[in-house]
Structures are given as structure tokens and as C-alpha cells.
Amino acid sequence: MRLAEAFERRPLLIAYICAGDPRPRATVEIAELLARAGADVVELGLPHSDPIADGPVIQAAAQRAIEAGMNTDVYFEAASKIRANVPLVFMGYYNMIFRRGLDRFAKDCADSGITGLIVPDLPPEEAGPLRAACRKAGVDLISLIAPNTPIERIPLIAENSSGFLYLVARSGVTGARADLQESTKALIERVKTPLPKAVGFGISTPEQAAEVIRAGADAAIVGSACVDLISRGDLAGLEELIRGMKAAIGEARPI
Amino acid sequence: MKITDASMKRFGRFGGQFVPETLMQPLKELAEAYGRLKVDPQFRGELSALLSNYAGRPTPLYLAKSLSRELSRKVYLKREDLLHGGAHKLNNVLGQALVAKAMGKTRLIAETGAGQHGVASAMVGANLGLDTEVYMGEVDIERQKMNVYRMELLGARVIPVRSGSRTLKDAINEAMRDWAGSYETTHYLMGTVAGPHPYPLMVRELQSVIGTEAREQILNAEGRLPDAVAACVGGGSNAMGIFSGFLRDEATKLIAVEAGGRGTSSGEKIADHGACLNLGEDGVLHGAMTRILQDPYGQILESYSLAAGLDYPGVGPELAHLVEVGRVTPAIADDGAALEGFSRLSVLEGIIPALESAHAVGFALKNPEALGEIAIINLSGRGDKDLATVMDHEGRGGR
Ligand SMILES: Cc1ncc(COP(=O)(O)O)c(C=O)c1O
Numbered sequence: 001m002r003l004a005e006a007f008e009r010r011p012l013l014i015a016y017i018c019a020g021d022p023r024p025r026a027t028v029e030i031a032e033l034l035a036r037a038g039a040d041v042v043e044l045g046l047p048h049s050d051p052i053a054d055g056p057v058i059q060a061a062a063q064r065a066i067e068a069g070m071n072t073d074v075y076f077e078a079a080s081k082i083r084a085n086v087p088l089v090f091m092g093y094y095n096m097i098f099r100r101g102l103d104r105f106a107k108d109c110a111d112s113g114i115t116g117l118i119v120p121d122l123p124p125e126e127a128g129p130l131r132a133a134c135r136k137a138g139v140d141l142i143s144l145i146a147p148n149t150p151i152e153r154i155p156l157i158a159e160n161s162s163g164f165l166y167l168v169a170r171s172g173v174t175g176a177r178a179d180l181q182e183s184t185k186a187l188i189e190r191v192k193t194p195l196p197k198a199v200g201f202g203i204s205t206p207e208q209a210a211e212v213i214r215a216g217a218d219a220a221i222v223g224s225a226c227v228d229l230i231s232r233g234d235l236a237g238l239e240e241l242i243r244g245m246k247a248a249i250g251e252a253r254p255i
Numbered sequence: 256m257k258i259t260d261a262s263m264k265r266f267g268r269f270g271g272q273f274v275p276e277t278l279m280q281p282l283k284e285l286a287e288a289y290g291r292l293k294v295d296p297q298f299r300g301e302l303s304a305l306l307s308n309y310a311g312r313p314t315p316l317y318l319a320k321s322l323s324r325e326l327s328r329k330v331y332l333k334r335e336d337l338l339h340g341g342a343h344k345l346n347n348v349l350g351q352a353l354v355a356k357a358m359g360k361t362r363l364i365a366e367t368g369a370g371q372h373g374v375a376s377a378m379v380g381a382n383l384g385l386d387t388e389v390y391m392g393e394v395d396i397e398r399q400k401m402n403v404y405r406m407e408l409l410g411a412r413v414i415p416v417r418s419g420s421r422t423l424k425d426a427i428n429e430a431m432r433d434w435a436g437s438y439e440t441t442h443y444l445m446g447t448v449a450g451p452h453p454y455p456l457m458v459r460e461l462q463s464v465i466g467t468e469a470r471e472q473i474l475n476a477e478g479r480l481p482d483a484v485a486a487c488v489g490g491g492s493n494a495m496g497i498f499s500g501f502l503r504d505e506a507t508k509l510i511a512v513e514a515g516g517r518g519t520s521s522g523e524k525i526a527d528h529g530a531c532l533n534l535g536e537d538g539v540l541h542g543a544m545t546r547i548l549q550d551p552y553g554q555i556l557e558s559y560s561l562a563a564g565l566d567y568p569g570v571g572p573e574l575a576h577l578v579e580v581g582r583v584t585p586a587i588a589d590d591g592a593a594l595e596g597f598s599r600l601s602v603l604e605g606i607i608p609a610l611e612s613a614h615a616v617g618f619a620l621k622n623p624e625a626l627g628e629i630a631i632i633n634l635s636g637r638g639d640k641d642l643a644t645v646m647d648h649e650g651r652g653g654r
Binding site: 048052073097099126146147153170172 | 274275277279280281418419424425428431432435436437438537538539540541547549551552553554555
């Protein structure tokens with residue numbers, strides 16, 4: 001499914017997992033579990049040795065996954081085996097894409113059922129070549145906006161994004177946070193774009209997910225909280241978290 | 256030959272800003288502040304006073320007579336080992352710390368491998384009244400205990416990094432993560448010419464004082480330019496610092512000596528060396544496109560060198576470019592050559608070089624013909640910090 005199609009039924013819940021954690025073979029099953037529990041989009045992280053945008057939880061997951069044998073070939077193989085009627089989105093660092101070759105990587109995404117890419121260390125100034133490759137392969141390249149992105153820079157980022165816009169809820173790295181900052185709400189308001197807005201970084205509870213939807217986001221993204229449960233082997237807890245979040249954003253719908 | 260364009264974010268196809276969006280604004284503010292300050296007479300005056308009176312510049316250019324006799328040519332040493340703190344690192348730190356102060360920052364964070372950059376940061380943090388926290392890999396903490404103590408003595412906090420390979424590369428990751436959440440109060444004081452723009456440019460300019468002095472000194476001493484200038488390369492700041500004085504002197508060969516470690520091969524996760532200019536491939540590390548050590552999928556390899564300051568799987572993007580266009584010649588000295596340089600220079604000249612700098616000396620000992628008739632070796636630091644490592648290596652139980 002394409003992202004545009006998925007966003008016809010907003011608000012959405014987007015769930016991130018680190019592919020290959022705890023084992024490469026578990027990824028297909030966990031992705032399908034997420035979709036079954038109510039995730040509308042599954043973000044499949046490709047683990048990198050040097051994840052500079054990630055906090056300790058996702059760093060540790062990436063390290064485990066790499067040690068367990070996850071690599072780019074295994075990643076695409078796993079992605080192509082996932083049977084779930086939701087869009088799959090790649091999330092990963094630019095060097096992994098650059099190393100494989102931009103065109104080849106974008107085509108591998110398209111061929112394995114991945115419809116969009118999120119590359120946290122690729123600002124629009126550096127994204128030209130990958131954008132061209134994605135366009136050729138017919139996949140979306142999703143840009144990120146941070147709380148400290150100056151207002152005059154937002155159009156540059158928004159115009160270079162397709163699929164949706166990823167609003168980073170707070171400065172710093174990925175990881176659960178107890179509080180959702182007031183600035184997140186301001187950020188959602190400040191960003192004017194025809195693209196759907198998905199908010200991530202620090203969302204770990206149904207209440208927080210509902211809060212960003214009420215503040216005007218089209219989707220809530222949950223990442224570290226999922227990865228944390230997977231690291232404890234608590235798939236029942238993961239299913240419960242996703243169900244809880246999905247229900248909470250459904251109720252939050254009348255904005 | 257087009258070498259570099261100082262105003263650009265790139266050096267040929269290398270450099271750039273491959274960083275999370277959260278860091279784009281702090282980098283822009285830093286580039287603007289630095290661009291403004293570097294032409295500001297008051298800032299320049301302050302920096303130059305600190306460089307002379309606190310750091311001890313200019314450093315001598317010393318004709319190493321015994322070494323010259325042994326190699327049958329004139330070899331000069333640029334004595335950055337005599338700079339306060341014992342290495343060239345202070346040139347960069349003083350400049351960046353003054354920029355940080357002018358920007359209203361109250362806290363410095365730095366990464367360190369050998370501990371020299373951490374020590375320089377701690378000294379300047381103390382001197383200028385800035386809180387200083389230094390990220391250092393656990394492996395490096397173990398092999399550079401003395402420098403850890405020095406940093407603590409100077410009032411800095413050393414934060415052990417336990418992620419990844421627990422060395423310099425991971426310390427940089429941690430510092431970048433910290434900065435993404437702390438930039439409002441904090442300056443990230445990067446210690447070498449790597450990283451995203453403006454670091455490669457700014458650090459090279461702050462270190463260029465080495466090359467400016469050396470060029471003037473050699474002209475005074477010899478009435479002509481040297482045939483070669485050799486420097487060791489970790490990230491590349493001492494090399495770019497001295498090379499920048501001679502970039503336009505095309506008859507002067509610029510030799511970048513990288514760590515050959517214990518061999519030129521690579522395992523699945525660990526390379527046996529730190530020789531990115533010689534053996535690396537294009538890729539992105541720490542925000543820049545450069546030459547890096549990586550596996551076939553793009554995972555960064557751990558590097559290896561006996562010298563902690565050369566133990567880095569990336570290299571400054573400008574050096575990658577200068578090698579590509581043929582202006583800089585890459586070379587390798589392995590652990591053995593460095594140890595040879597370490598002991599020979601001690602005995603011949605009464606100068607104990609840092610193990611990093613000893614790579615440049617070791618290269619010269621093995622390849623004297625590459626130096627021409629008159630050469631300068633950049634002696635980037637002194638070797639006191641390395642005594643335990645060398646004693647260990649000799650089986651004398653240094654720690
Ligand atoms: C004495 C000395 N020389 C050289 C280096 C390598 O750094 P660079 O290549 O940036 O000069 C270090 C790094 O710690 C050092 O301490």
C-alpha cells in the first residue's frame with residue numbers, strides 16, 4: 001500500500017522496529033504483529049554501527065541486530081516476506097544507502113514492498129541524488145523537521161518531502177520521554193504543508209499519542225517504546241501497547 | 256589546480272553536512288559566528304595573545320642534526336610538542352573556545368581518543384571559565400589513564416563511552432548526540448578536521464598557524480622552501496595545519512602518514528590499521544562524505560593503531576580531496592615503524608615524540624629519499640602520555 005492511500009484514513013499510528021532484533025528471523029513476525037494490532041504504517045529500521053540520531057535503546061537494538069547477522073541483503077529479504085496490508089517504510093542512515101548505490105537501494109525498496117524512506121542524517125541540502133533515485137524507483141523520500149528548524153527553512157524541507165513530513169518532537173536523540181513538550185504543539189502549528197504530518201521522538205504512551213493527534217498531527221510515531229518491549233521479549237506487551245495507542249488516537253480524532 | 260574553496264561546505268565531492276535536522280541550525284549558527292569572528296580584530300587579538308602567552312607560540316622549527324646526519328639530508332622538526340599541553344591540539348581549542356564564549360555558550364563538550372584534545376579542552380575550559388565534559392571511549396580511558404587524570408585535575412568531567420567499539424569514533428557519536436539536545440548552552444568542540452561543515456574548515460584555519468610559522472621559519476633558515484613536509488594523520492588536524500602553509504608551493508611535497516597498525520587487511524568488524532586515505536573508500540561518517548573504513552554493507556569498521564590518536568576509521572574530507580587531486584601524497588607507517596621512530600628520535604635528538612608523531616618520524620626513517628634534500632616533519636606532540644603503552648609493548652608492564 002502507498003503512503004498516500006494509508007493517509008486517507010487518518011489519524012494513523014506508525015510503529016518503528018529495528019530489523020533483526022533480536023534475530024533476523026523474528027522481524028517478519030513482529031512486523032505482522034504490529035499491523036495486526038493496529039499499526040497503520042510499519043517503519044523498518046536498518047541497523048547501523050553508528051546511529052548518531054538514536055538514543056541508548058535503539059543503539060543497543062542495532063548492535064544486537066548486527067551481531068545476530070542483520071545486513072542489507074537480509075533486510076530486503078525480510079521486508080519482502082512481510083504479509084500485512086500496511087505500507088512499509090525504511091528508516092536508516094545514509095551510508096548504508098550510499099554504499100549499496102542509491103539507484104539499487106531505491107529499487108530494492110520498491111521490489112521488496114517498501115514504499116518510503118526516512119533517512120535521519122540526510123538534510124534536504126544533501127538529499128538531491130537520493131531524491132532522484134527514489135523518484136525513479138517510485139518510492140517516497142520523507143524529510144524531517146526539528147523543533148529548532150527556523151520557520152523560513154520549513155518550505156525547503158516540506159517541498160522536498162513526499163509521503164508525509166516527519167516532525168521531530170524534541171531535540172536530542174530517540175528515546176522515551178515522560179513529558180511531551182509544549183513546543184511540540186507549537187511545532188505542529190508552525191508547519192504549514194499540504195503533506196500529512198507525523199510526529200515522533202519521545203512518544204511512548206497512548207496518552208502522548210493521543211495528545212499529538214489532538215494537537216493537529218495526522219500520525220503519531222512510536223519507536224523506542226516498541227524496541228524496548230522487543231528487547232525484553234515481551235511481544236504480548238508490544239501488542240497491547242499498539243492496541244492501546246491505536247484506540248487512544250481513534251478517540252482523539254475529533255480535533 | 257583548484258585545491259579548495261574556503262567558503263564552500265565541500266572539498267570536491269567530500270565534506271558536506273550529513274547530520275540530523277536538529278544539528279543543522281546549531282551548525283549554521285556556528286558557521287556564521289566563526290565567519291564573523293575570524294575577521295574581527297578584537298577576537299583575533301584575543302586569540303593571538305592567548306596563543307603567545309598561554310600556549311607558547313610560536314613554536315620552534317628545529318634542525319634535527321643527528322637525525323639529519325643519519326638520513327643524509329636536512330630534517331627540521333616543527334615543535335608542536337612544545338606547545339602547552341604537549342600537542343598541537345591547543346591551537347584549535349583556544350580558537351573554538353573563544354568562539355563559544357562569544358556565542359554565549361557556558362559549556363564545552365569534546366571527544367577525545369589519545370586524551371590530548373580532551374586535555375587541551377579541559378585546560379581552556381578551566382582558563383576561560385567554561386564547564387567542560389569530555390567523551391572518551393572505555394578502551395581509550397584504559398590506555399590513556401594519565402590523560403584521564405590530567406583532565407580531572409583540570410576540573411573537567413570525563414564521560415566513559417560504552418557503545419560500539421568504545422573508542423574515538425563512538426566518543427564522537429556520543430558528543431554529537433549530546434549536542435543535539437544541548438546546543439542552546441553548549442558548544443561542541445571537535446578536535447580535528449573531520450565532521451560536518453564548518454568543522455573541517457574552521458579547525459584547519461585555526462591550526463594553520465603551524466604552517467604559517469613553519470613556512471616563514473624555513474625561509475629564514477634556508478632561504479628556500481622545503482622539498483617535503485610530512486605529518487601524521489588521525490583525523491588530519493596537525494597535517495592540515497602544517498600543509499595549509501605550503502598548499503600553493505607546488506614543488507613542496509606534502510606527505511600524510513597514516514597508521515599502518517599491524518597490517519593492511521581488514522577483518523569482518525575490525526581493520527588492522529587506521530589508513531583511510533590509503534585504504535579507505537567513499538562513505539559518510541560523523542556528518543561528512545570522506546574516505547572511511549567500512550564493510551561491504553556500509554557498517555563502519557573499528558580501526559586499529561598503537562597510537563590512540565590515529566585510531567579512527569575516518570579522515571578529514573579536505574585531506575580526502577587533496578589526495579584525490581594529487582596535492583597530498585598518502586603514506587603508511589605501521590606500529591613497528593612508529594616504535595622505531597619513538598625510540599630513535601629519543602636517542603638521536605633527546606626528544607620523546609608522541610606515538611602519533613612517531614609515525615611521521617618512522618616513515619622518514621624508512622623512506623628518507625621521499626623527503627628530498629630539505630624536509631619538515633610536524634612533531635605534533637610529546638610522548639610522555641605514551642610511556643605506559645610503550646613499556647607494555649616491550650613487556651615491561653607499564654600499567
Ligand atoms: C600528538 C597527536 N598527534 C596527532 C594526533 C592526531 O590527530 P590529527 O590527525 O587531527 O592531528 C593526535 C590526536 O589525538 C595527537 O594527540
